Amino acid sequence: METETETVQPIDDSFEWAIVEIFGHRKHAGRMREEERFGAKMCRIDVPTLVSDPIEEGKPTSWSVTGWVSHCYGGPAIFSITLTDVETVMRINRPYQSASRYIAPPDRYDGDAAEDVSVLDDTDDGEPRW
Template sequence: MSDTTAPTTDDADGWEWAVVEVFGHRRHAGRIREEERFGTKLLRIDIPIDGDPDAKGWRTHYYGGASIFSLTPCERDAALKVNKPYEPPARLRLAHSVDEDASHDDMPF
């Protein structure tokens, strides 16, 4: 039986995209897979640096199964968006035209 809601992966190496919470205190979004290291199974999560893995690379963390609080599968675009740095909104400036011929002498202030 196939799960149609499963996220797509880039590689055929068992990668999936997910948001992982560790002990309920840390949250990571990136590509995940299970790996065996030091004689035990661990979750490997590769986090795209600044949301741009092609230009800036990945940051890798390993966690034991007991430390995982939650794991939410997601799409690649969602994981990249979570890791983009905050960009302040652009400042908007209203066009202000000054009518230099108009006299404002009748204004009380």
């Protein structure tokens, strides 16, 4: 008996990670590619929309992509294009997080220091040494 296996080729969507500046006034970071629209070549840039994942103690904040916002610009509108990587694009598009308040860790000793003689007692007669 002979089995056939179908090889699935990955789709080449020809996107590149980039930072695109428009007329030097607007800046978008996302995945970019050239498309033909309305009979002209245009730059399409998809900017990710990020949300913070639930915070777990001891782990850094992580982000998830919930969607994409697309922008199309004609060639003469482009001021500059800087090719980059996915980590840089995600860092640029993170929403602003305000500084959090520092919460001090709990004290090492639950009780009063005078009651906790075992911590301070290092003599044979049982008297605490202050």
